[in-house]
Amino acid sequence: MSPHPQSKKAKAAKAKRAKARTTQEPDKPASMHEARLERQIEQRRHQARKGRLRRIRNTALGVVALGVVAGGGWLAFRPDPELAGVARPSNRGGGHVAAADYDSPTPTSGAHDARAPRCGTYREPLNPAMAVHGLEHGAVVLWYDAARPELADELIDATDEWDTHVIISANTGIDRPVVATAWGRIKAYDAADPEITEFVRTYRQRGPERLTCDR
Structure with missing residues (x-):
C-alpha cells in the first residue's frame, strides 16, 4: 500500500527523488560538451590525415612530372651516335x-x-x-x-x-x-x-x- 502523500515517508521519498535529479542534471551538459570536443578532435585528425595524403600525392606527381620533363629534355638534346x-x-x-x-x-x-x-x-x-x-x-x-x-x-x-x-x-x-x-x-x-x-x-x-x- 502506497504511503499517504502527506506522510513523512512520502515527503522523504519525494525529496530523495528531487535530490537525485539535481545531482544528475548538471552532468548532462558536461557530457554533451565532451562529445562535441571529441567530434571536433576527430574532425581535425581526419583533416590532418587528408592533408598528409594530399602532400604525398602532390610530391609523387611532382617527381613523375620532373622525370618526364627530364626524359623529354634528354631525348630532345640527345647527341647523334658516332x-x-x-x-x-x-x-x-x-x-x-x-x-x-x-x-x-x-x-x-x-x-x-x-x-x-x-x-x-x-x-x-x-x-x-x-x-x-x-x-x-x-x-x-x-x-x-x-x-x-x-x-x-x-x-x-x-x-x-x-x-x-x-x-x-x-x-x-x-x-x-x-x-x-x-x-x-x-x-x-x-x-x-x-x-x-x-x-x-x-x-x-x-x-x-x-x-x-x-x-
Missing part, C-alpha cells in the same frame, strides 16, 4: 656554285653543284660537286675504286635494306677500295665489309637538308 674511327673533316659550308673545287676526291661538305643527284649506283664516276649536294640532302655516298668494278655489286648487296639516301659510285682518285662519306663524316675501308652497313645505318639522313632521294 662510330669509332670515323673522321670529321672541317665543315666547308654549302651553297650552289657553277664550278666547285675540292682538296679531296671524296669531299664531305662545301659549295656544290645546284643539281642534286639521284640516289642509286653510278658505275661511271659521279661528279663530286653533285655528290656533295646529295650529302647535303642526307645521302651517304660510298665511293669504290673504279679499277675494281666488282665492289659495286658488293656494296649494293651490303646496302639493299635501304631504298633511299644511298649513293654508290666509282671513283678514280681514291687509294683505298672503299671510302664511305656522309655530310661531315668519312671513313676508308679495305673491302665492302659489314662495317660499311653500320656506317650507312648511323649517318644516313643526317645532312643539313633532309630531302627525298630515292634509289
